[in-house]
Amino acid sequence: MQAWVLACVADPGGSEARGERPPKVWEEIVPWWDDKRAALRRAFDAGPDTPAQMLFPFYEANLGAWARRQAHEVAIHRVDVELAGRQEATTFDTAFAADGVDEALSMIIHRRGTDWSAVGASGTVLVHAEDARRLWSLTLAPGQPPALAAPAEPDVTLSGGADAVYKRLWRRPADVSITGDAELLDPLETP
Incomplete structure (x- = not known):
């Protein structure tokens, strides 16, 4: 790289x-x-x-x-x-982790080369990095990439510290809270 x-x-x-x-x-x-x-x-x-x-x-x-x-x-x-190496994973600084969440949700996920036509998810996802006091709201529509949107009543909420949310979006083990239809998080996973 x-x-x-x-x-x-x-x-x-x-x-x-x-x-x-x-x-x-x-x-x-x-x-x-x-x-x-x-x-x-x-x-x-x-x-x-x-x-x-x-x-x-x-x-x-x-x-x-x-x-x-x-x-x-x-x-x-x-x-x-x-x-x-079976070590405990590094905990990232709140601001850095929140930036990683933002990068994943605003750039990586909805603009990756996925064929969204096969994705049937529909709903609203709220991602909350509690310690960073940051929220991201995404709308899912069948056949469309996730789109950042104004906050709305979510069908699923992913929340936790910025470090945990960052790792979860990049499909790494993380202690997060998921409330609602967890399957709606699948289209948000990074490549």
Whole structure:
């Protein structure tokens, strides 16, 4: 992923960045990855408004958007590593986790490449990150992607601390409260 982002930074006006492929020799992979990680950190020093090719049309084409996307990508995979090692998963800061919830609900979920024609869910979902004091209301209609909407009487509510809601939306174990028709949460799971 870091090599892909670096290619997007190197060619901000391009349309199909391809990052350098990792080496095939196992002993060379970690040093290669360390080099890409360091190069990406240096690239981010250019500032958030620096143009960068963005292959997701719903994000701004700049380093700030890539920094946000990378932060949440790495955070969720960190949880995966911790859980695979049978460790307790990291608890994320409330503001960071709430931003991850917002990214999932406002960008990732309803704009992913899903064929929504097969989704028959209908109703209103309320997502509440209690400690962040943030609410997201989504309307589900058959054959349509979930749409952010003005708060309405929900058919299901997903609530808990921002960290728990963030992890639940990314299909990781989390201590959340679900009230109502839990099946309506299925279309909201991240890819």
